[in-house]
Amino acid sequence: MGAGRMAGGTKAEPRKTPRAQSVYRALRRAILEQALRPGTKLPEDSIGEELGVSRTLVRDAFGRLALEGLVELTPNRGASVAYPTLEEARDVFEVRQALERQVMLSLAGRLSPAEIARLEDHVRREQDAQGRDGPESIRLAGEFHIILAEISGNALLSRYVQEVSSRCSLILAVYGRPHSSECAVSEHRQIIDALRKGDAATAIALMEHHLEAVAARAVLAPRTPDDLALVLKPYARSEGLIAP
Amino acid sequence: MGAGRMAGGTKAEPRKTPRAQSVYRALRRAILEQALRPGTKLPEDSIGEELGVSRTLVRDAFGRLALEGLVELTPNRGASVAYPTLEEARDVFEVRQALERQVMLSLAGRLSPAEIARLEDHVRREQDAQGRDGPESIRLAGEFHIILAEISGNALLSRYVQEVSSRCSLILAVYGRPHSSECAVSEHRQIIDALRKGDAATAIALMEHHLEAVAARAVLAPRTPDDLALVLKPYARSEGLIAP
DNA sequence: CATTCTAAAATCGTATACAATGTTGATTAT
DNA sequence: ATAATCAACATTGTATACGATTTTAGAATG
Numbered sequence: 001m002g003a004g005r006m007a008g009g010t011k012a013e014p015r016k017t018p019r020a021q022s023v024y025r026a027l028r029r030a031i032l033e034q035a036l037r038p039g040t041k042l043p044e045d046s047i048g049e050e051l052g053v054s055r056t057l058v059r060d061a062f063g064r065l066a067l068e069g070l071v072e073l074t075p076n077r078g079a080s081v082a083y084p085t086l087e088e089a090r091d092v093f094e095v096r097q098a099l100e101r102q103v104m105l106s107l108a109g110r111l112s113p114a115e116i117a118r119l120e121d122h123v124r125r126e127q128d129a130q131g132r133d134g135p136e137s138i139r140l141a142g143e144f145h146i147i148l149a150e151i152s153g154n155a156l157l158s159r160y161v162q163e164v165s166s167r168c169s170l171i172l173a174v175y176g177r178p179h180s181s182e183c184a185v186s187e188h189r190q191i192i193d194a195l196r197k198g199d200a201a202t203a204i205a206l207m208e209h210h211l212e213a214v215a216a217r218a219v220l221a222p223r224t225p226d227d228l229a230l231v232l233k234p235y236a237r238s239e240g241l242i243a244p
Numbered sequence: 245m246g247a248g249r250m251a252g253g254t255k256a257e258p259r260k261t262p263r264a265q266s267v268y269r270a271l272r273r274a275i276l277e278q279a280l281r282p283g284t285k286l287p288e289d290s291i292g293e294e295l296g297v298s299r300t301l302v303r304d305a306f307g308r309l310a311l312e313g314l315v316e317l318t319p320n321r322g323a324s325v326a327y328p329t330l331e332e333a334r335d336v337f338e339v340r341q342a343l344e345r346q347v348m349l350s351l352a353g354r355l356s357p358a359e360i361a362r363l364e365d366h367v368r369r370e371q372d373a374q375g376r377d378g379p380e381s382i383r384l385a386g387e388f389h390i391i392l393a394e395i396s397g398n399a400l401l402s403r404y405v406q407e408v409s410s411r412c413s414l415i416l417a418v419y420g421r422p423h424s425s426e427c428a429v430s431e432h433r434q435i436i437d438a439l440r441k442g443d444a445a446t447a448i449a450l451m452e453h454h455l456e457a458v459a460a461r462a463v464l465a466p467r468t469p470d471d472l473a474l475v476l477k478p479y480a481r482s483e484g485l486i487a488p
Numbered sequence: 489c490a491t492t493c494t495a496a497a498a499t500c501g502t503a504t505a506c507a508a509t510g511t512t513g514a515t516t517a518t
Numbered sequence: 519a520t521a522a523t524c525a526a527c528a529t530t531g532t533a534t535a536c537g538a539t540t541t542t543a544g545a546a547t548g
Contacts, residue, residue, distance in 0.1 A: 018531080043499065054533045055500090056300075062308060067311055069400075075262060076500060076539055078474065102342035156313075156444055157342075159402065186300045201364075230296040262501075287529065298503045300531090320509055320530060 011114055023053055024061040031070050033135060038174050042071065043080040061193060063064060081096050082170060091172045093215045096164040096188045099157060100145065100207050104191075106152040109198025122147055124178065125190050130185065141184045142169060148191075184210075251340040270349055275314050275325055276410060277379055286315065286323040287443050289472040312315050326414060333415045336460045343401060344389065347436075350380050350396040353442025359395050360440055366391060374429065385428045386413060392435075412458065428454075469477045 027047070030036045042062070044055040051058070053143045065071035069092075072082045084092070111119075122144055129137045142165050149161035187210045194203035271291070274280045286306070288299040295302070295474035307321045313336075316326045328336070355363075366388055373381045386409050393405035431454045438447035 020531080027339065044456070045499070056532060056534090059500090060304070063304060063307060064311065067308065077541095078500065082385050089398070091400045094350070094398055095343075096406065098342050098346035099339075154338055155332070156335045156339050156408075160339065164400075264501080289529070300502060301503090303530090322530065 010017065010168075019053055020057045020060050023051055023057045024064055025060075026051060027061050027065060027071065028166075031065070032169050034173050036081050038081050040081045040082040042081065044078070064094075068163050070170060084167065084171050086175065088167075089175065089215075090165045092164055092171060093211065096168065097208060098213055099161050099164060100148075100211065101204050102157060103145075103149050103152050103161065104195070104203040104207055105200055106154065106157070107195050108200035108203050111151070111192075111195055111197070116192065117142075119147065119188075119192050123185060123192070126188065127185050138169075141188075144184075144188050151166070167227060172214075224227060245488075263297055264301045264304050267301045268295055268308055270295060271302075271305050271309060272314065272410075275309070276413050278417050280325050282327040282414060283326050284325045286321070286325065311353055313419050314414060319485060328415050328418060329412065330419070332411075333459075335417065336408055336411045337455065340405070340412065341452060341455055343405050343408060344455065345448050345462075346401060346437070347396050347405065348447040349394065349395050349444055350398065350401075351439050352447050353439070354445035355395070355436075355439055361397075361447075363388075363391065363432075363436050367429060367436070370432065373428050382413075385432075388428075388432050416458075457484065 027036075036042070037171055044058045044062070048055045048058040062071055062073060066073040068077070069084070069088075070082055071079050073079050122140070126137070126140045126144065144157070145165055146162055149158040152158065187206065191203055191206045191210070194200075194206055271280075280286070288302045288306070292299045292302040306315055306317060310317040312325070313328070313332075314326055315323050317323050366384070369382045370381070370388065373384055389409055390402070390406050393402040396402065431450065435447055435450045435454070438444075438450055
């Protein structure tokens with residue numbers, strides 16, 4: 001198939017979208033929705049064929065996804081959907097807390113009525129999706145954090161929060177047990193309340209508790225010997241088997 | 245020039261390094277050392293020719309540098325060295341503080357003797373380079389923060405700190421006034437001390453003060469109307485000319 | 489039957505080719 | 519002379535081509 005699709009012809013549709021971007025987004029969604037499960041091998045050829053583009057664009061997308069931690073890139077051996085280790089998981093959660101703490105600080109007492117409305121509207125949608133436990137509910141719960149970061153007005157902070165959120169999704173896909181996210185809705189409401197009142201300390205405490213609940217879901221299924229060690233260590237410590 | 249350099253020939257050197265990585269690093273250094281000044285246009289052809297590689301690799305490097313905020317990528321119009329706005333600068337400094345705060349929390353009271361030695365050794369090198377005010381001194385001062393993040397053992401935190409540090413360099417290249425970094429050395433020593441004593445609060449306070457000093461150097465030369473507004477706003481507020 | 493070597497296939501790394509878009513400078517009409 | 523128009527040029531977007539490396543399958547050997 002030729003590169004530039006019909007130039008002359010009869011109408012010449014605008015062809016606005018840069019296709020590289022589309023490839024990136026498609027792969028990203030496929031990974032986050034677990035259509036591509038962690039560990040899946042990703043040959044450039046097949047993927048490109050599947051998406052109707054050349055290896056060039058697929059490769060480009062892989063590069064970006066690798067920087068975001070969603071794809072693992074081994075030299076001369078190609079790409080695969082990242083399979084986060086528990087150590088990486090710990091790192092991600094730690095950074096996420098630091099970032100979201102900053103979001104709370106930026107937002108406390110500075111939410112405009114329109115922004116509060118936007119957040120409450122979102123929480124309402126979360127509650128609606130509550131029953132149907134499909135991926136919809138999980139996606140919405142995650143988006144709450146992204147919206148908060150967006151409202152902070154700090155583009156970099158927003159980008160980083162989005163990145164760690166994505167990686168959290170992947171981590172939960174590997175280590176998380178299925179779990180109803182009932183608590184999320186009420187916790188989100190409390191956070192909005194604290195932010196409106198300008199109570200930064202409470203907002204931060206709530207957020208930390210909330211994220212710890214998310215993290216707690218991930219500390220379960222050890223896969224590698226190293227992961228096993230990480231899971232067992234706190235128990236060993238609490239029993240006085242190893243030094244703190 | 246052919247792709248795969250001599251296969252037969254007489255010796256066939258190993259050719260270990262992936263060239264894409266080299267291109268990326270070369271451009272990165274060139275930008276950070278201001279050999280390529282902010283705003284400089286970066287045509288794929290010329291750069292590739294200069295570096296002895298094809299556009300493919302240059303393009304790949306541009307993609308990565310753009311994600312790190314060092315290069316600006318405009319669709320169909322190519323790449324240029326990023327010219328950060330003051331708003332971006334504010335964002336970067338804010339995120340940097342949040343991240344380095346986390347580094348302090350991770351490190352306070354947990355530095356091993358070897359790690360303390362490494363840090364003190366680095367500070368000693370900073371002091372040596374003090375006199376010769378070349379770029380050497382600035383680079384070393386920046387590296388102190390990167391080493392701290394590295395010691396934290398959190399790979400993601402380390403990557404993010406490195407990224408915001410790079411962007412800070414670029415920001416100072418645009419807005420910073422030349423300024424002796426005498427204070428840096430003694431401040432760095434104080435931080436090590438606080439960390440060794442396990443005094444997280446003091447370490448955080450010192451780091452924040454230190455970073456604010458860096459940030460203060462950047463708030464000077466407004467370039468765009470928007471930047472001008474950002475610079476003047478705090479003054480206007482302090483004079484009661486606009487509402488806080 | 490397990491193991492090591494080898495040849496073929498698959499896949500990656502990089503360069504080049506071609507189409508599409510943007511830029512520039514000359515030409516013409518006002 | 520100035521502004522609008524269009525052709526030549528420059529540069530980006532994407533596909534294809536080709537050498538290099540890794541993986542796999544099969545044959546030969548112990």
